[in-house]
Amino acid sequence: MMIDGLQCGHFDRDSFTRLKAGGVSGVVVTCGFWEGALESLDSLGAWRDLIRDNADVATIARTPADITRAAQEGRVAAILGFQNANLFEGRIRLVEMFAELGVRVVQLTYNNQNDLAGSCYEAEDSGLARFGREVIAEMNRAGMLVDCSHVGNRSTLQAIEASGKPIAVTHANADSLFPHKRNKSDDVLRALGQTGGVIGCAAYRNITGDYYSGPIGQWCEMIARTVDIAGIDSVAIGTDRAHNFTAPDYAWMRMGRWTRGVDYGAASAARPGKAPPPDWFQKLEDLTAIPNGLRSVGFSQEEADKITHGNWLRLYGETFRKTDS
Template sequence: MRPLEATLPPSPIDLHAATTVVDGSTVIELSDEHIERIRRGGVTAVNHTVTVPYADTVTALRQVNECRRWIDGHSDSVLLALDVADIARAKAEGREAVILGPQDTEMIGVDLDLLGTFHDLGVRILQLTYQRQNLLGSGCGESSDSGLTHQGRAFVREMNELGVLVDVSHCGERTGLDAMDASGRPVVVTHSFCDALSPHIRAKSDAYLRRLAEQRGVIGITSLSAFLYHPGDPARRPDLARFVEHVSRVGEVAGIDHVAVATDYDETLTEAMRAEQAKAKEFHNLLGDWPWDQRRAVGMDDHSHFANFTAALLDGGFSAEEVGKVLGGNWLRVFAEAWKPGPSMSNPSPRKETSDEKTHPL
C-alpha cells in the first residue's frame, strides 16, 4: 500500500511552484520592480507587447531594441525566448523568459522581407490587426469585417514559414476565422474572454471557440474587470471565481487543451494615460468605467499575485493536471508547434459555418 501522503493532491503552492507558468499577454515595465513582481508570482514566461499599437517602422524597431538591451542588461534575471527550450531553461534557472509579441502589423505593412527582419530580431508572436482595418484584415473595432485580404493570407503563410505564432485577439470575427483557414499551424487568441458570459466586441463566440479548437489553437482568458463583467450586475467587480467561469466555459465548448491565462495587464499604463486613451475611437468600450484601483479582477492586482490563479482553478474543481495545462502547458504546446520554422502542415480542419456565428457590432 502506498503511503497516504502519496495519494494526496499537491497543494496550490506546490503545484504552482512545479508548473511552468506563462502569461499569454501583458505589457511589461522594463524595471527591477517588474522582475520582483514576476519572481514573487512564480511566473516563468510572458508574452510582452513589445511595440505600441499603430507604431511606425522606426518606432517599432526602437522599441524592440530598447527591450532587447534591457534583457541583455538583466541577464541574471531575464532572457529572450526564441524557442520552447529557452522557456524550459528559464524555469530551470529561476529566470523570466520574455517573448516578443507585438499586437499590430502596421509597422510591417505587407512587406514579407520586413516581417522576416522582425522575426530575426526575436518576434515570435504577432497579432494581425489591432481594432481597426489594415492591409491584412479587419479589427474588431470596425463596424464591418470583410475578412482577411489576399495580402493577409500571404502574410499568414509567411508567418508559418518563419515560425511566428499568429494572434487574432483584436481581429474581427471573420478575419480571425479566415486566418485559421489560411494557417497550417495553430492560431491563438492570446487575450480575450467568452462572449456568451460577457458580451463585448473583444469577446469570442462559442462557434469561434469551437473552430479555434479544431485548428489546435488556444485562447488566453484575461483578468481585467472590463472584460469579465457580470451583464446582470455590471457594477459588481469581477473576481477570480469569475475568471474560472470563463475558463470553464471554454473547457465545455472547446476542451481544456485550448484555454490558458493571459492577464492583459499593462504595467506601463498610468491613470492619466488611461483617461486619455478612453477618448480615442479605437479604444471605444475597451476599458470600461471602472475606477483605477478596480480595473483588475479581485485577487489579481499584479503579477506578484499570480499564484491566486492556481488556487482559484483548484477551488473551481479543476484537477492538478488541468490546472497545469491552463497555467502554461497549453501555451507551451502551441508554441512548440508554431515556432518550428519551415513549411507548415496542411490544415486538417477546414471551417464549417454554423448558424450561431456572428460579427460583433460596436
C-alpha cells in the same frame, strides 16, 4: 510554472521580480501597438537593453525550451510580441526579418481595420484580405504565432482556416460569458479547439465583467466554462495586465495617431480611464492564486497544468519554428 499569453506596459526590473514571485516563468510582452518598422526596431532595441541590464532575472525566449530553461534558472522569459502588424509596413519580407530578430507573436490587427484583416471594433468585419493571407503564410514559414485577439470574428475564422499552423487569441474571453466586442464568439472558440489553437483568458475587467473579476474562484469558473466550449487543450491564461501605465499610455494605446477625437477602446464613456483590477489580482504576486483556484472549480492537476503552461508550450512548439514551406 506559469505562462501568461500577453501583458503590456513599461516593464522594468521590478516587473520581472514580481512576476517571478507570482510564479510566472514566461510572458508575451507587447513591444508595440501602432508603431511602424523603424519605431518597432527601436522598441526591440530597448527590450534588448532592458533584458541585458537585468539578465539575472530575465531573458528573451525564442523557443519553448528557452522558457523551460528560464524556469529552471529562476528567471522570467520574455516572449517578444506586437499587437498590430504595422511593423511590417506592407512589406512581406519584413516578416522573416522581424522573426530573425526574435519576434514570435504578432496580432493581425489592433483596434482598427488594416491591410490584413478586419478589427473587432469595425461596424463591418471585412474578412481576411489577400495580403493577410500572404502574411499568415509567411508567419507560418518564419516561425511566428498568429494572434487574433483584437481581430473580428469573421476575420479570425478565416485566419484559422488560412493558417497552416494553429493560431492564438492571446488575451480575450468568450462573448457568450461576457458580451463585448473584444470577446470571441463560440464559433471561434470551437474552431480553435478543432485546430489546436489556444485562447488566453483575460483578467482585464472591461472584457471580463465584474462577476468574473471577483474572487479567484469566480474567474476560474469563467475558465471552466470556456473549457466547456473550446476544450481542455485550447484554454490558457492571457491576463492583459499593464505595467506602469499612465493616462498618456492609455491614450496612445486607444487612439494612436489615427484620430483627433476620443476613443475608449475596450472601456467606455461611463468607465473611461484605467479599469479597476480584478478583486483577486491586485498585484502581480497574486498570480500564485491561479493553480489552487483552478483546482477549486474541479480541474485535476494535469488539467490545471495544461491551462497554466502546457497548452502554451505545446502551441509555441508547433509555431515558433521556421519551416521551408
